[in-house]
Amino acid sequence: MKMEKTFIVCDLETTGLDPGSDKIIEIGLVRLEEGEVTQQFHALVNPGQPLSIRIKRLTGLADDDLARALPIRQVLPDALDFIGGCAVAGHNIQHDLRFLGAARGQFLSNPAYDTLELARLVIPGLASYRLEKLCKVLNIGTAATHRALDDALCTGSLLNILIQKLKTMDLTVLTRLNILLGEARSGWHSFITGLIKERIKTFPVQKISTAPYWSGADIQEGQNAPVFGELRTGGEKKVVLAEKEVCSLAGKNSPLAGLLPGYEYRPQQEAMMREVTRSLNEEKFLLMEAGTGVGKSLAYLVPLILWGLANQERVLVATHTINLQEQLWSKDIPLLAGVINKPFRVALAKGRQNYICLRRWDAVLNSTHQPEEAAFYARVLTWLTATATGDRNELNMIPGDADHWLDLCGEAEGCLGQRCRYSRRCYVNKARKTAEEANLIIANHSLLLSDVRVENRLLPAFGPVVIDEAHHLEDAATAHLGRQFSQISVHRWLGLAGKYLAKVAENAPPGDGARWSIINKEAQKARLETSEALKHFFQLLWDLATDGASGGDGEYARISLRLPCTKSDYQELVDSGVRSAGFIRNFVEWLKDCAELIETWAVSEEVWAGTARDLQQIVKSGFDLADDLLFIIESRDREFAYWAELEKSRQGSFKKISLMAAPVNVGSLLFEKFFKTKKTVVLTSATLTVNGTFDYFMERTGLNHVSEERRILASYDSPFEYDRQALLCLSRDLPAQGEVIEQVYLDHLENTIYKLLQITGGRTLVLFTSHRVLRETYRRLKPRLEESDIFLLGHGLDGSRTKILEEFKSTERTVLFGSSSFWEGVDVPGEALSCVVMVKLPFMSPSVPVIEARLEDLARHERNGFRVFSVPQAVIRFKQGFGRLIRSGNDRGCVVVLDPRILDKSYGRYFLRSLPVKSHFRGGIDLIINKIADWIEVIPTVNTWQHIK
Ligand code: SF4
Known part of the structure; x- marks a missing residue:
């Protein structure tokens, strides 16, 4: 060493x-x-x-x-x-x-x-x-x-x-770190051992301290007292905001105008502020579509914060993406602090699982670890010396870390509350206190809906809500109001339970040794039986799914199997699932006995309180797992859609198996559990309307149950001049996929994209709806494009989404092939993105189980699912795709749609009417190329097109 x-x-x-x-x-x-x-x-x-x-x-x-x-x-x-x-x-x-x-x-x-x-x-x-x-x-x-x-x-x-x-580095930290690095078999272990020896030799009086080494102070009572008092209770007269006063803060010659470099007055933004103020004053539901560039976040934040301060009521904003959350938190809120002439507090609320639990960390640190775990814990150890928040977002996690984090995070079921010796330094408690003291909470859809699901036990009470990126609300509710049982989570649970059983096996509670030994032995036996039963169950599911399953797209083929199914051996799967749930419950009963005995022991030996609590958490999770498995495999509740999802590697083995249940109609649930309890909700996005109405969005999210007089509907155009800035071209050349044999379709697609890229010189985002088609087109075009010095990046082929987006933005003559998530959230202003190509209209596959169940439900009610559900859903996504092109007043570019259905089918007009351009060009690809070249030449622009030949 x-x-x-x-x-x-x-x-x-x-x-x-x-x-x-x-x-x-x-x-x-x-x-x-x-x-x-x-x-x-x-x-x-x-x-x-x-x-x-x-x-x-x-x-x-x-x-x-x-x-x-x-x-x-x-x-x-x-x-x-x-x-x-x-x-x-x-x-x-x-x-x-x-x-x-x-x-x-x-x-x-x-x-x-x-x-x-x-x-x-x-x-x-x-x-x-x-x-x-x-x-x-x-x-x-x-x-x-x-x-x-x-x-x-x-x-x-x-x-x-x-x-x-x-x-x-502090010697205590260094010593603990080195133990972990030894377990991780890190090259640095021997180096640090030498360093420690040298330090002790040089300064022999140094001791390894046992005091806490993590950062952050105790939570002080009375410190950070709330800016406002207790929440007002219902029935009290509300303070009404003057619209003029609100607008004076962010309109022409306003404090905001003075603070924003390059501020441009936008009448749409002011109109939005007035409408948000009205909905707050009149306690109404406001549905507000605002095109790109209106500045909608400031338009709702100003009245919302002012109203919360005036009425001493906490307000909340929920976004779908982290990007928007970060924009609100790091850009808009600091800006508004200089505009709103009163102090206000804002908290970024996250679920407890995002914070480290110091008690669990202590327990983890004092056990032995596998090399991968130890490498992760070594990073957690040094991070804990610096973090003030304990928020995992600060940890640069690498693949595999998320699993180990689950052993450390502050889940509610494992929390000792006031009995915890770390409670005064607890990061979860600090985050909760910050949220309780906040005038404005920023959360995401996920947390808001989880709060709805557990009847408001996650977030502090709040009044008016703004839901931004509201076009995602139905999907978010589908994910959070449903249930899931996965192979990974049940295996992880079995592993954790086994670890705890092994940990406590040697320690018999005083005076109850014989009983303890029986319980422990029986629990170990029940664990093995459960594991065997589940193995059999997953094998049956695998066999059933591979024979006649749908799907099979993506780098790893994904197979979905709708439940219940009509296959002859399906009943055997159900029986096996029911039996497995029984084995889980039996095992949990033994674990419960274990936990109870340890609890009695904890009365005299405080040190066991944590283990008892952890075991109780494992017991609760076990009962939940058994309930979820039964609920899904028996598939009795007609309000839910049930399916199995299997992810298969290219080698043919299964990587992930999950059973899922999702509510067919989330609208009714959202209304009953959330909207009905609220007085003011603002829902906003750039894409809420289809064919000029909010009907589709209202029906899907349950807002159609809100009485008409309590709803305000408003649309605001983008300040961008789309007819000057964007050229929309619709191709007549390409056959519809499925109308010709696959190879012919792919040949056409390859040549069309190739020709377009020759004229745009890269700088193009090509949006696919199928990852298989994306991969095949990528494989064909990559070498051809390299010959023209055009660099091709592919989603799922050249790195993570963030990485390839960064590369696309910063590298000249680059084209990006994206599917699914690239239809929205891509924000590349300037000439790096000058052309968007949509290969197909973005319809969801009707074979996706929850979509299939929704279409069936509509058919049961004698409604045309394609017209009232599939088309509007695709239109919203199409609008999002179109929105990738123009991101600032200086942007110019073209959108090319290659799907002939937009011209040939009657529903094509809904897609066209939903866009902010008044006209379009239609023709063969050669004509389109000429048009693009002419259009660029005729209209001089701030952004150059110097690469176009
Ligand atoms: S109070 Fe709860 S979450 Fe916080 S450290 Fe203790 S057990 Fe963990």
């Missing part, structure tokens, strides 16, 4: 990420002795193949540069000589070692140190740990350039900084 003083810092550039098939193209090595660079090694490597456009753009290297270089077999011996037997360090060093190992034919056995791992440990809470981001955050002079030697030098500087941070 020694603290290395000399490192070889290594960085490689490669043709791709797979050491099995990709090649090294550049090697950069730096010898670092006592923190000083003493030697450098650099070599270009001829990979014997052309570089992809992505690598050329990333590194700036050209094929010619490498053609003159030596092949790896001639470069490698010198590089390996340079490395010798030294410790090797690098940013994600295992990646480089795998490539060196593949080139050498044998993995290097040198000690390896990863700066990425160390950065995550000693600088917790960053959003990104990419080398270039770290260089920026830490002011490392030489910026990372994606060239091997530059990046090796940057990594060397980074390594020095990180080691210095490690050296100044």
Whole structure:
């Protein structure tokens, strides 16, 4: 165990990420002795193949540069000589070692140190740990350039900084950290062991403290007292806001105008403010559609906050996306603090599961762990020394961490409340107190609907509500008012229960040893029986689903099986499900006995109170699991749709199996459980109307049950000049998918998109409705487009949504293929996005079980489901897709729709009427291309189209 003083810092550039098939193209090595660079090694490597456009753009290297270089077999011996037997360090060093190992034919056995791992440990809470981001955050002079030697030098500087941070870390934290890193089999374990020894040798009086090391102060009574008093109770006369006064804050010559750089007066925004004020004053439901660019968030926030302050009543805003929540929290609210001349408090409310529970953390820390768990807990440990909130959002989680987080989070069932010795420092309590003291709560649809589901036990009481991005309300309610039973959650529950049983097995409660031993033995036996029963059940479900299931799209095929089904062996599945639920319950009864005995023990030994509470939580979860399984597999409640969802890997094995139940008609539920209890609700979005009416939205969300005199309906056009800024083209060329054989359709699609991209020079978002078609078109077009220097990014093929969106925004001549989530929430102002192509009209597949059940329900009521449900749903999504194009007053571009149904079918007019453009161009793709070129030439624009040939 020694603290290395000399490192070889290594960085490689490669043709791709797979050491099995990709090649090294550049090697950069730096010898670092006592923190000083003493030697450098650099070599270009001829990979014997052309570089992809992505690598050329990333590194700036050209094929010619490498053609003159030596092949790896001639470069490698010198590089390996340079490395010798030294410790090797690098940013994600295992990646480089795998490539060196593949080139050498044998993995290097040198000690390896990863700066990425160390950065995550000693600088917790960053959003990104990419080398270039770290260089920026830490002011490392030489910026990372994606060239091997530059990046090796940057990594060397980074390594020095990180080691210095490690050296100044509190000895208690360092010691605990090192135990976890030992369990995680981290390369840093031996280094830190050496560091600890050196620290103790240098300062022998240092002791390892047992005091809490996490940050954040105790919760002080009376501190942060509420700005306003108790909530007023119903029946009291409300303070009415003067519309003029409200508008004076955000209209022309207003304080807001003074604070907003580039402020533009928008009459629509002022009109919205008046309407929100009216709905608050008159206690009404306001349905408000506002086009892009109106500034709707400020239009509802100003009257809402003023009304809450005047009436001493807490108000709430719920959004669907984190992006909008962040915009409200970090942009709009700070701005309004300078506009509204009164102090007000705002809280970002999140579910308890988002916060760490210090009691559970303590229990986790004092047990042993698997390597992956230990690596995650090591990051949690250092994060806890810095966080003031305990909010998991600050933790840079990597895949797999979410499962381990479940063992730490502050779920209600496991909370000891006042009996908890951590309650004064508890992050969950702090968050709750902040929400209770707030005038305005910002939440998401999910939390709001979970609160509705548990009868308002999650959020503090609130009065008027604004639901933004309200077009998602039906889907959010479907997800949160339904039930689920998944293979992952039941296995996790069995694992957790087994862990607790093993933990308590050795400790018999005083004076009750014999009974304890029987209970424990029986519980272990019942656990095994439950596990076997579930294994049999999931196997039956798998067999049933693979034979005649629907679906099969996406990187992993997803199969849905509607329940109940008519297959001959279905009853066997139901019997097996019922039996499994019985086994779960039997096991839970034994766990309950265990928990009760431990509780009696906890009376004299406080230390057992936490374990008893955790076991009770496991008992409650077990009963819930059994209830959910029975509810779904018996499928008795006619108000619900039931189905099984299976995700199959490309190799054919099943990754995930879930049973689901969702209410067929969420509208009635939403009305009964939520809207009926509210006086004022504002629902807003850029896409609420279809064919000029709110009828579809009202019916789907239950607002049609609100009396007409209590509803205000309002629509506000976007301030953008769509007829000047956007060109809508409808193609007649492409056959409808399904009308010709698949290969013919794909050939047409490939050639059409190719031609369009030649004229737009990339800068295009292509929206698909099928991931299979997206993948096939991507596979065909990628090499063809690279020949034209156009870079193609594919959803699910080139990285996460955030990553490819960032790359799309920042890289010239790029096209992005997106499906599902890309139809909305993509905000790329400027010329990086100058064309949107919609491959098909975005109808939901009628074979999606909940959609199928809703269509059946409408048919039962003698209604045309396609007309009153499928078309409006697709129109809303179509409007969202169209909305991706124009994001600012300076944007210009074109939208091309390739689905001929928009012209050929009678329902096509609903799609066209819902758009903010008055005219469109229709024709074959060659005519469309000419039109786009003419249109660009005729109308000069702020945004240049210089890439268009
Ligand atoms: S009060 Fe509850 S949530 Fe908070 S630390 Fe204690 S047990 Fe955990």
